[in-house]
Amino acid sequence: MATTTDYRATGSQAKFIPTGEIVRAVTFTPAAAGLNDIWKVLDVPAGAYITDLTLDCGDLDSSTGITLDVGDASTPQRFIAASNVGQAGGIVSASVTGCLNYQYTAQTNIQIKVHAAATGFQAAAVTLIVRYSMLKGIDVAPER
Numbered sequence: 001m002a003t004t005t006d007y008r009a010t011g012s013q014a015k016f017i018p019t020g021e022i023v024r025a026v027t028f029t030p031a032a033a034g035l036n037d038i039w040k041v042l043d044v045p046a047g048a049y050i051t052d053l054t055l056d057c058g059d060l061d062s063s064t065g066i067t068l069d070v071g072d073a074s075t076p077q078r079f080i081a082a083s084n085v086g087q088a089g090g091i092v093s094a095s096v097t098g099c100l101n102y103q104y105t106a107q108t109n110i111q112i113k114v115h116a117a118a119t120g121f122q123a124a125a126v127t128l129i130v131r132y133s134m135l136k137g138i139d140v141a142p143e144r
Helices: none
Strands: 004-006 021-028 039-044 049-057 067-071 082-083 090-093 108-116 124-133
Touching: 021 039, 039 124, 049 067, 049 082, 082 108, 108 124
Parallel strands: 004 039
Antiparallel strands: 021 124, 039 108, 049 090, 049 124, 067 082, 067 108
């Protein structure tokens, strides 16, 4: 059975940017990376349109086994599918076709799922950055 670990930000305030976009970032160090483990990272509110998502991941595997998904409970690969970013460390952005401007109709947890387990797990920092707006199709042009 997979371990579900809750890394949700507590006391973390969203940062508002003048374009109307909201940025949330959470950094944590997982204690394990077994097959189908789920790391609950942060919640987005009902009505949020996801405008960007970035996963900055340290080297979680001394070999080349681990792959990671980023999504939610209903669609674990909504934003990133089977990325090997945790094998040597690096950064990956949302890459699943049609994932940007996806709107959540209820408060939802964005999670990272271990798609394939680490061959030789090693602890490393993981940062998930989610950008969203409560308005579809943000207009970033200044008002006149």
